[in-house]
Amino acid sequence: MTDRIWLKSYPPGVPADLDTSQYLSLVALMQESFRQYASQTAYSFMGRDVTFGETDRLSQAFAAYLQSLGLVQGDRVAIMLPNVPQYPVAVAAILRAGLVVVNVNPLYTPRELEHQLKDSGAKAIVVLENFATTLERCIAATAVQHVVLCAMGDQLGVLKGALVNYVVRHVKKLVPAYQLPGAVRFNEALARGRVGALKPVNSQPDDVAVLQYTGGTTGVSKGAVLLHRNVIANVLQSEAWNQPVMKQVPANEQLTTVCALPLYHIFAFTVGMMLSMRTGGKLILIPNPRDLPAVFKELSKHVFHSLPAVNTLFNGLANHPDFNTVDWSHLKVCVGGGMAVTSSVAKLWFDKTGCPICEGYGLSETSPSASCNPVTTEEYIGSIGVPLPSTFMKVLDDEGHEVAIGQPGEIAIKGPQVMAGYWQRPDETAKVMTSDGYFKSGDIGVMDERGFFKIVDRKKDMISVSGFKVFPTELEDVVSQLKGVLECACVGMPDEKTGEAVKLVIVKKDPDLTEAQVRAYCKENLTGYKQPKVIEFRAELPKTTVGKILRRELRDKKSA
Helix, strand or coil: CCCCHHHHHCCCCCCCCCCCCCCCCHHHHHHHHHHHCCCCEEEEECCEEEEHHHHHHHHHHHHHHHHHCCCCCCCEEEEECCCCCHHHHHHHHHHHCCCEEEECCCCCCHHHHHHHHHHHCCCEEEEEHHHHHHHHCCHHHCCCCEEEEECCCCCCCHHHHHHHHHHHHHHCCCCCCCCCCCCEEHHHHHHHHHCCCCCCCCCCCCCEEEEEEECCCCCCCEEEEEEHHHHHHHHHHHHHHHHHHHCCCCCCCCCEEEECCCCCCHHHHHHHHHHHHHHCCEEEECCCCCCHHHHHHHHCCCCCCEEEECHHHHHHHHCCCCHHHCCCCCCCEEEECCCCCCHHHHHHHHHHHCCCEEEEEECHHHCCEEEECCCCCCCCCCCCEEECCCCEEEEECCCCCECCCCCCEEEEEECCCCCCEECCCHHHHHHHECCCCCEEEEEEEEECCCCCEEEEEECCCCEEECCEEECHHHHHHHHCCCCCEEEEEEEEEEECCCEEEEEEEEEECCCCCCHHHHHHHHHHHCCHHHCCCEEEECCCCCECCCCCECHHHHHHCCCC
16 A cells, blocks of 8 residues: 555644654663653652653663673563563663563463563563562573562652552562572662663664564464664654644643553553653553552542553543542543454543543554554544554455455554564564565454554454453463363453453363362463453364364354
């Protein structure tokens, strides 16, 4: 689609193309902001504000510490943290030291964590003590040599920090016992780094910045290789896209974004943290978005302009009795991503805040944003919008040919934000990249005559639970290892709260196998959002003549 018919749908002032080469690296982008906005608040967390200047000094010390461990340019460092101030400091430090960020979901089971640490070859990990017991159970099987332990109160000052840590550890009992000999506390690492010196590293646009793990149709979690230039491009694309409404923010108000999505998820990483860094904005860190009363309590203290979120969070906020304790009147842009935004939620949100939810679309492989609805729109049209500046999208048939307008096919994406490939998996990379440089998304969509795209189905059997991707093959592989299971299959089912939920269908080998046993096993081996909501036992599974399980029939048929 070389004529880019969607450009006619761009709001005034949004360019068709961007110069994404203005920064050599994310380090250059961050250092510019550290200088330019030194006295402004970069992060707000539990009543504590951290300035850009402070983030500069802390990340410099932590980067020097990482280098002192003998880590060299290109080594991978995992981050297993929720939205706490140590997260952005760790990211800045890892990149400044010339290392690669490996984002890890803190809720992973030991099995899932072990795979990601082994696959990435991470030599160090920054982990919240709440999850240290998970690391303890798998660290021996990985290449990790250095562990930095964080606590919730590390950056809250001596008195408040000690109080918060006491409550987390002893009142709420959120820190299970663990043993990690040789682990160094975050504040101790900073102290050691301050006496050393950071050796500047000359990172280049084509150097790897982030390994962002995503599931695969094979069930193996793969690392999308995001280069410095990929993430920079997506930050600049997002900034340009939001500009028509963000320029309305009064000059005396600092651009402020609510970061309720987890920073280890690429949506919050780029559109929350890195975009906020670029614009000199303040990021309100929400450590647990499921605790809605705490979210409202925090938001009631701030004026904010931007809220990237998933449909379930918008829905939860809009239907909560505390909704009116917060001033929503300054909101300029609400981007819905990670999962489809429903019309009922979009309408309710607009009615209550006056700010529309602009649904966007992207994947870990596209850093993540590929398309978005214009931020000036007020109507819900159920589309994923139009391609962002410098981005091309087309719809392909099974032979890889472009289909006619209005015809369904696989959405393919080309642009400066598209990954370099999958980490050490050239075979998997070859499957998703076309000869002319397009990334095949695996999503089935259509494009209309104005260049707006709409997703109609999934090529993959992927299930989206609150925006988190669940791949049936992985679950089936895990559950089939449970004694007493002959075979199993899992599919997505509609769910009011999470958009979709997991339904697991099992054929028993042992007639005495119970649902409780299956649930206990899943809890041990799968993180929360992957665990089945419904477990069903059947005499047999529907299959094709060659023995392939027909998941579609499992979705449609009731219990046998």
